[in-house]
Amino acid sequence: MLKILASWKKLLPAGTLPGREGLARLQRVLRRRGLYLVLLALLFSGSYYLVTNKAVFHNSGVRTTFQTSGTATPQAEPRPREPLSGATTVPPDLQGQSGARVAPATTPETAPAGKDAGQPALAAPVNGQIAVRYGFAYAPAFGDYRFHGGVDLAAPAGSQVKAASAGEVKQVEYSDAWRYRLTIDNGSGYQVVYANLASIKVAKGDKVQPGTVLGELGEPGTAEAGTQPHLHLELLKNGKTVDPVPAMQ
Numbered sequence: 001m002l003k004i005l006a007s008w009k010k011l012l013p014a015g016t017l018p019g020r021e022g023l024a025r026l027q028r029v030l031r032r033r034g035l036y037l038v039l040l041a042l043l044f045s046g047s048y049y050l051v052t053n054k055a056v057f058h059n060s061g062v063r064t065t066f067q068t069s070g071t072a073t074p075q076a077e078p079r080p081r082e083p084l085s086g087a088t089t090v091p092p093d094l095q096g097q098s099g100a101r102v103a104p105a106t107t108p109e110t111a112p113a114g115k116d117a118g119q120p121a122l123a124a125p126v127n128g129q130i131a132v133r134y135g136f137a138y139a140p141a142f143g144d145y146r147f148h149g150g151v152d153l154a155a156p157a158g159s160q161v162k163a164a165s166a167g168e169v170k171q172v173e174y175s176d177a178w179r180y181r182l183t184i185d186n187g188s189g190y191q192v193v194y195a196n197l198a199s200i201k202v203a204k205g206d207k208v209q210p211g212t213v214l215g216e217l218g219e220p221g222t223a224e225a226g227t228q229p230h231l232h233l234e235l236l237k238n239g240k241t242v243d244p245v246p247a248m249q
Contacts, residue, residue, distance in 0.1 A: 118188030119237075122164040122248045123210045125194065126217060126231045128155035134243040140226030149241035150193065150234035157198065157229040159217045163208040164192055164233070164248075172204050177223040178232070182214055192244075193234035196220050 132152040139146050163184065170191065171183035180197035198218025202208060220227050235244035 119247050120165040120186040120190055122244060125162050125164045126153050126155040126159050128153045131230050141224055150232055151244055152230040152232055154228055154230045155217055157218055161194055161197055161214045161217055161231055163210055163212040163214055166209050169202050169204050169206045176221055178221045179218050189238045191236040195232040
């Protein structure tokens with residue numbers, strides 16, 4: 001009660017007289033401070049509503065869950081943009097270059113097969129391990145999966161590249177895509193292709209034997225950019241790529 005009386009004393013100016021004159025002054029004070037009192041009442045009622053209404057603080061209509069335990073789900077590798085039947089186009093920046101060609105589809109002729117009677121035995125052309133195998137593989141240069149028509153043998157740049165089998169140098173090419181690229185005919189329909197050479201020591205028509213130095217390994221060309229130095233080795237049978245691994249000793 002004392003607090004209420006003190007509040008009224010603050011609202012009324014000093015010296016307020018009782019009676020009609022006092023009531024008139026009280027009306028004038030209430031008019032001046034009426035808006036303040038209305039706002040104060042609205043604030044009080046709104047606060048009371050928020051505190052007492054459970055729906056505001058315990059909304060069952062929205063539920064948020066978080067995973068706080070367990071192992072994270074590994075991210076899947078990007079899916080191939082091209083169908084698994086092989087690439088159908090040559091990238092525009094490689095069109096017209098001697099080392100660029102459409103990746104063949106995996107047909108019975110190009111599918112991995114065991115060694116036949118005419119297949120040459122391939123010695124190691126460089127001292128290194130297989131980095132990328134024959135078949136579909138991720139190509140960093142293009143950012144997608146595509147057919148890889150040979151094997152990549154990792155070796156330091158500057159390493160000697162030796163002939164894997166006997167034959168005759170049928171083709172010598174140079175392009176930004178594959179650097180120096182040699183094709184050696186082994187007879188019986190088989191050819192061996194060596195790519196990513198920085199320099200060569202043979203010419204078209206030369207006869208080579210297993211172990212003959214063909215040149216030196218360089219950095220990969222644009223067709224295999226973004227990979228470590230390696231020799232790209234292909235084995236062709238009647239002009240179609242086959243897996244060279246079964247022929248490697």
